[in-house]
Amino acid sequence: MKLLEGKTAIITGATRGIGKGIAQVFARHGANIAFTYASSAAKAEELEKELTPLVKIKGYLSDASDYESAQKLTDEVIKEFGKIDIVVNNAGITRDNLLLRMSKEDWDEVIRINLDSVFNLTKAVTKPMMKQRKGSIINMSSVVGVKGNAGQANYAASKAGIIGFSKSVALELGSRNIRCNVIAPGFIETEMTEVLDQKTVQEWRDNIPLKRGGTPEDIANACLYLASDLSDYVTGHVLNVNGGMLTY
Numbered sequence: 001m002k003l004l005e006g007k008t009a010i011i012t013g014a015t016r017g018i019g020k021g022i023a024q025v026f027a028r029h030g031a032n033i034a035f036t037y038a039s040s041a042a043k044a045e046e047l048e049k050e051l052t053p054l055v056k057i058k059g060y061l062s063d064a065s066d067y068e069s070a071q072k073l074t075d076e077v078i079k080e081f082g083k084i085d086i087v088v089n090n091a092g093i094t095r096d097n098l099l100l101r102m103s104k105e106d107w108d109e110v111i112r113i114n115l116d117s118v119f120n121l122t123k124a125v126t127k128p129m130m131k132q133r134k135g136s137i138i139n140m141s142s143v144v145g146v147k148g149n150a151g152q153a154n155y156a157a158s159k160a161g162i163i164g165f166s167k168s169v170a171l172e173l174g175s176r177n178i179r180c181n182v183i184a185p186g187f188i189e190t191e192m193t194e195v196l197d198q199k200t201v202q203e204w205r206d207n208i209p210l211k212r213g214g215t216p217e218d219i220a221n222a223c224l225y226l227a228s229d230l231s232d233y234v235t236g237h238v239l240n241v242n243g244g245m246l247t248y
């Protein structure tokens, strides 16, 4: 059964890692896809080629941290696809350092790209979704946003900010049938983790109750649930997808 047939989704940051996994799963479930990236034009073209046989898909070079770009993206997607049913605010970065050594630049950049971005696109799609009287917004936080992490004060603040923002949006827009939920991934193995010291990575895996790192598909399947009508009565929720790293 295809769960997203006829729907249009915007996914930010889909040229690799989790965002790419979300695009692949959404396409298999029939969603047309508008996705963004910051600079990887060749990878964007590859993803378009891979998924074009399944659905309508288009990549947009669009800086998620820029307010005007989010407005422009929304207008262009509506022109091209006719509507926006689902938004996955996935784009994010890390600039890790202990607080003592963290520069103001690294603080600002992480907050802009991880948190301002979520405000920018959520704000831009609110009016069109209100007109449709339906919409699902999914914001990508992290286990680190829920529990904090030494060396990631900027990243943790941005990801915790996403949670407060999303719960408020859920309260404001629930009466318009617009849902807003959060996914908090744990340790997800992507191209990025392949280059890390494998002994350290194995130690991380061993400390996870399910004894493995997550895959982009694990996160994409959680997004699929929150994007689809299966979760029609779920809003303001933070879904931990972390193999049991955090239970409370």
Ligand code: NAP
Pocket (backbone or CB within 6 Å): 012, 013, 014, 015, 016, 017, 018, 019, 036, 037, 038, 039, 040, 041, 043, 062, 063, 064, 065, 090, 091, 092, 093, 113, 140, 141, 142, 143, 184, 185, 186, 187, 188, 189, 190, 192
């Ligand atoms: P990733 O592999 O580094 O990919 C990041 C994606 O975001 C890329 O497509 C990149 O585009 C795009 N991007 C970066 N800055 C952007 C900007 N300013 N505007 C538009 N797009 C931008 O990241 P990931 O590991 O898949 O993580 C995806 C999300 O999950 C992030 O929000 C991250 O914080 C969160 N998360 C990840 C993990 C994990 O273990 N991997 C755990 C918890 C949460 P380009 O290719 O063009 O640079």
